[in-house]
């Protein structure tokens with residue numbers, strides 16, 4: 001569904017991604033992990049068509065550059081790390097923006113659009129917030145509204161840039177379980193970035209460890225979440241505990 005081939009991205013002449021290859025099969029979940037500044041968001045933004053790049057990215061077999069805006073919006077929904085929050089806009093109007101690719105130019109939203117929006121608000125515990133201004137929500141409520149907008153888009157591919165960084169543990173599970181349910185039941189393809197390595201390993205079928213703009217390791221969570229790789233690339237002291245649900249990553253405090 002997503003094929004990334006030899007992708008390079010540079011900002012002001014400084015190369016950030018140095019030839020990244022990555023494929024995501026239809027209906028699968030791949031999470032990109034890696035230290036701060038590794039290039040995770042940059043890669044996601046390139047896949048979302050938000051950045052110029054060299055190399056090739058195809059979505060459902062079509063090169064990104066050949067997809068028109070509306071076509072791309074029906075194919076890919078993105079939850080950026082820090083979305084723009086339009087001042088004073090209600091949660092309902094914000095989530096309705098996700099339906100833009102379905103609303104004719106100068107037309108109004110249909111009953112189907114409203115049903116999609118209210119369905120998602122309900123699923124994300126946001127039904128009580130529809131009339132509230134988005135900029136008055138707590139960090140976690142707002143993060144769920146960002147996800148709601150992307151899910152209301154009902155795209156085939158979901159790009160999630162640290163979608164649960166502001167959520168409490170219960171809402172983290174609720175949000176990720178919902179995404180996984182959509183993946184299983186509706187064939188959604190998910191490409192995410194995450195810093196919580198245990199949770200990343202629990203939900204993704206494959207992890208890609210990005211370091212210094214290159215893929216340092218890729219494979220099933222047990223192959224990527226090793227003490228050696230995490231020490232090498234994060235310079236972190238961790239213990240990896242194998243559990244039936246996958247590897248659990250425990251940070252170990254320095255001796256004192």
Ligand SMILES: Nc1ncnc2c1ncn2[C@@H]1O[C@H](COP(=O)(O)OP(=O)(O)OP(=O)(O)O)[C@@H](O)[C@H]1O
Nearest residue numbers: 011012016034035036037038039040041042043193
């Ligand atoms: N618009 C930009 N102009 C210049 N440099 C940029 C720009 N966007 C990103 N960078 C740089 O590119 C590098 C990769 O950034 P990116 O946001 O992709 O990292 P990341 O892996 O997502 O990091 P984090 O875990 O901190 O979110 C960083 O060094 C960042 O400062």
